[in-house]
Amino acid sequence: MSEETYPVPSRAMRGARSSMPAQAEKGRTAWVRWMIVLGLFAGSAAAAFAQEVSETRDRSWEGRRERRIAPFRRDAEAVMKLVEPLMTSLHDATVEVLSEGRPAALGIVIDARGLVLTKASQVPGTSELAVRFSDGRRYNSIRVAERRTNDLVLLQMEGAERMSFATVAFSDQDPPSVGSLLISAGPDGKPIGLGTVGVPPRPVEEFGVLGINLEDGPTGPIVAVVLPDSGAAEAGIQDGDIVESLDGTSYRTAEGLRKALGALYPGDRVKLSIRRGDERLDLTAELRDRWQLLIGDRAELMVNGPTNGRASGFEQAIQHDTVLEPNRCGGPIVDIEGHVVALNIARAGRVATYAIPAEIVQRDINSMLEELAQAETIATPDAETTPVSAVQGGE
Amino acid sequence: MSSLTRTAMLLGMAFLAPTASQGWAEDIPLPIEKGTYISVTDQLRDLLAGKSPQTIDELKAIEHQQQRVAERIRSCTVSISIGNSQGSGVIVTEDGIVLTAAHVAIEPGLQCEVRLSDGQRVPGRTWGMNRFVDAGMVKLLSDVGPDGKPWPYATVGMSGELSDGTWCLATGHPGGYDESRGPVLRMGRVLYRDHSAIVTDCALISGDSGGPLFDLSGRLVGVHSRIGSEVIDNIHVPIDQYEASWERLQKGDAWGYLPGFRPVLGIRGRKGGGAAVIETVTEGGPGAQAGLKAGDVVLRFGDKPIANFSELQEAILNTMPGQRVGMLIEREVDGAVRKLWLKNVRIGRSQE
Numbered sequence: 001m002s003e004e005t006y007p008v009p010s011r012a013m014r015g016a017r018s019s020m021p022a023q024a025e026k027g028r029t030a031w032v033r034w035m036i037v038l039g040l041f042a043g044s045a046a047a048a049f050a051q052e053v054s055e056t057r058d059r060s061w062e063g064r065r066e067r068r069i070a071p072f073r074r075d076a077e078a079v080m081k082l083v084e085p086l087m088t089s090l091h092d093a094t095v096e097v098l099s100e101g102r103p104a105a106l107g108i109v110i111d112a113r114g115l116v117l118t119k120a121s122q123v124p125g126t127s128e129l130a131v132r133f134s135d136g137r138r139y140n141s142i143r144v145a146e147r148r149t150n151d152l153v154l155l156q157m158e159g160a161e162r163m164s165f166a167t168v169a170f171s172d173q174d175p176p177s178v179g180s181l182l183i184s185a186g187p188d189g190k191p192i193g194l195g196t197v198g199v200p201p202r203p204v205e206e207f208g209v210l211g212i213n214l215e216d217g218p219t220g221p222i223v224a225v226v227l228p229d230s231g232a233a234e235a236g237i238q239d240g241d242i243v244e245s246l247d248g249t250s251y252r253t254a255e256g257l258r259k260a261l262g263a264l265y266p267g268d269r270v271k272l273s274i275r276r277g278d279e280r281l282d283l284t285a286e287l288r289d290r291w292q293l294l295i296g297d298r299a300e301l302m303v304n305g306p307t308n309g310r311a312s313g314f315e316q317a318i319q320h321d322t323v324l325e326p327n328r329c330g331g332p333i334v335d336i337e338g339h340v341v342a343l344n345i346a347r348a349g350r351v352a353t354y355a356i357p358a359e360i361v362q363r364d365i366n367s368m369l370e371e372l373a374q375a376e377t378i379a380t381p382d383a384e385t386t387p388v389s390a391v392q393g394g395e
Numbered sequence: 396m397s398s399l400t401r402t403a404m405l406l407g408m409a410f411l412a413p414t415a416s417q418g419w420a421e422d423i424p425l426p427i428e429k430g431t432y433i434s435v436t437d438q439l440r441d442l443l444a445g446k447s448p449q450t451i452d453e454l455k456a457i458e459h460q461q462q463r464v465a466e467r468i469r470s471c472t473v474s475i476s477i478g479n480s481q482g483s484g485v486i487v488t489e490d491g492i493v494l495t496a497a498h499v500a501i502e503p504g505l506q507c508e509v510r511l512s513d514g515q516r517v518p519g520r521t522w523g524m525n526r527f528v529d530a531g532m533v534k535l536l537s538d539v540g541p542d543g544k545p546w547p548y549a550t551v552g553m554s555g556e557l558s559d560g561t562w563c564l565a566t567g568h569p570g571g572y573d574e575s576r577g578p579v580l581r582m583g584r585v586l587y588r589d590h591s592a593i594v595t596d597c598a599l600i601s602g603d604s605g606g607p608l609f610d611l612s613g614r615l616v617g618v619h620s621r622i623g624s625e626v627i628d629n630i631h632v633p634i635d636q637y638e639a640s641w642e643r644l645q646k647g648d649a650w651g652y653l654p655g656f657r658p659v660l661g662i663r664g665r666k667g668g669g670a671a672v673i674e675t676v677t678e679g680g681p682g683a684q685a686g687l688k689a690g691d692v693v694l695r696f697g698d699k700p701i702a703n704f705s706e707l708q709e710a711i712l713n714t715m716p717g718q719r720v721g722m723l724i725e726r727e728v729d730g731a732v733r734k735l736w737l738k739n740v741r742i743g744r745s746q747e
């Protein structure tokens with residue numbers, strides 16, 4: 001099968017190129033350049049049109065090409081310079097959120113007492129979280145409220161409750177129409193991407209799957225099929241495994257377990273207790289977006305570039321074409337007037353980034369703040385720092 | 396057949412008319428408000444020629460123009476399905492000629508299902524394809540839209556007048572037709588162009604093939620064809636290529652192959668003669684992998700009866716590398732002639 005000779009589908013394509021056999025012809029190097037014809041085949045034949053194309057090109061030519069086209073790109077330096085003044089007001093209120101010390105998402109300060117809104121699935125409660133400002137200030141942070149339906153979470157910066165932060169105000173205008181320009185803000189007050197609205201706000205259904213088929217067995221649900229490249233396969237789940245429990249709850253029927261899994265989102269990690277023969281195993285597996293499993297083709301996955309684990313399941317999302325790294329989600333988007341019109345929620349593929357419209361973000365912020373206020377009235381008057389952890393413990 | 400030819404000629408004129416009436420930077424408005432053309436203000440004229448926006452006001456003007464053009468180009472953007480393959484297309488005449496990629500139309504004379512931007516399904520038939528550049532043509536069976544009105548169509552521009560940096564808009568059905576979503580707009584700029592291809596940073600993916608690329612004034616300048624690994628490698632067929640081979644496309648001719656994507660089976664035979672006899676099979680080639688042997692006589696390739704080797708060659712050229720087809724062959728086994736059905740013959744690719 002020729003597919004197996006394809007290079008590793010990673011962002012490190014340049015590296016892969018250099019490892020290709022060199023043609024000793026006047027210093028020219030041959031490498032595999034990916035080219036995909038864009039016809040789409042439904043179902044299992046999806047890979048049919050993905051082709052690699054070998055090209056013999058001078059590497060320095062490639063470098064010159066990059067430099068040559070740079071001024072013509074839609075996000076050329078000159079264009080980005082033009083839109084930079086639009087985000088001056090966001091400078092102090094757009095932050096980086098670190099998970100275990102590494103940049104995991106961008107965040108938006110939405111409350112002067114140090115509350116930061118970001119993309120929930122990028123900042124798991126089990127890891128050490130911190131918020132970092134562009135001037136280097138850094139605050140350890142904890143999750144205090146979450147809205148799973150839109151993958152939003154509020155973080156409280158610790159030791160910052162009595163400080164006063166600049167905040168971002170979301171626009172109360174109608175969402176931007178198709179063709180509108182969208183500029184994504186970075187943590188240093190600089191634009192990190194320019195794109196346009198491709199599809200007006202719509203519900204983006206979630207299709208999180210573990211990648212197993214289940215059957216009823218005498219003692220409980222049995223794994224009948226494990227899909228290759230799925231979260232289940234990666235976790236080591238095998239055909240014939242008996243699922244004794246999911247996150248501590250046991251299910252008597254395959255249908256019951258399917259329902260429980262169906263309520264989860266892509267990017268969620270679950271703990272499964274498995275019985276395999278005489279063995280008992282505890283495995284952790286991640287749910288993935290179903291389309292990623294269906295593609296199952298490396299070339300196609302590669303041209304999509306890195307995407308978020310949770311790239312579907314949003315109540316309402318604007319689809320736009322801004323090229324964004326998955327860990328640059330969670331930050332604000334401004335329109336050409338400088339109004340904050342949306343929050344980037346997921347990089348979903350080569351052509352799609354999703355953003356939650358300002359109105360929905362504001363509604364979720366309000367309800368989370370309300371939730372916090374109620375918790376505070378219950379927890380006070382003990383101490384001023386407890387309300388936050390009280391809420392978290394109470395979840 | 397004669398009525399088809401007559402229609403085709405009329406359609407050809409309908410295509411040429413808007414092209415001839417429009418130059419770049421032209422002030423004269425179209426006589427009728429039809430098609431997708433929306434004239435640009437003086438401010439945007441330089442941007443059409445590739446200049447970078449210099450002020451935030453120019454960017455605002457781009458946005459305003461984009462929003463207006465986006466509304467118009469939506470209605471002429473279609474999805475095309477043939478069998479289990481799916482791509483996009485764009486209606487370019489009021490009686491329903493659709494431009495698409497050659498690899499979406501596959502081969503002449505096929506029935507296809509076309510979905511309009513509002514989700515309605517209408518039947519179509521594939522016409523010709525110039526595979527050298529991946530240009531294909533489809534005709535909607537009805538010469539008028541479902542409501543008896545002319546089909547919504549795109550105003551055709553001239554790709555020869557594009558510049559590096561020209562601001563453009565792309566639509567299509569990425570990932571296939573999605574009822575809850577419809578066509579998806581993307582924007583970008585021309586990064587490179589020659590007579591056979593335009594490269595832009597309008598991000599494309601599978602399912603977009605055959606979809607339209609417009610300039611800021613809503614004129615069709617290209618049709619999506621293929622992508623490279625980088626998100627800035629999106630390749631479109633220049634619209635001038637369609638005009639250059641318009642008559643052959645209308646007649647239902649298919650010719651050439653896309654460089655780098657030439658379909659091969661790795662078999663040889665003699666042209667002419669009464670049967671498609673395989674004389675040699677390349678070791679390790681796609682034919683050998685599928686189990687073909689020297690001496691086999693090919694009777695059917697996919698759903699086509701094969702009478703001689705030339706017909707077989709043509710049938711192979713009508714496929715794409717990676718496609719799987721069935722083949723009916725005749726082979727002598729232990730002195731007896733038997734018919735064998737090879738189910739999954741995977742077409743290979745020549746680097747040419």
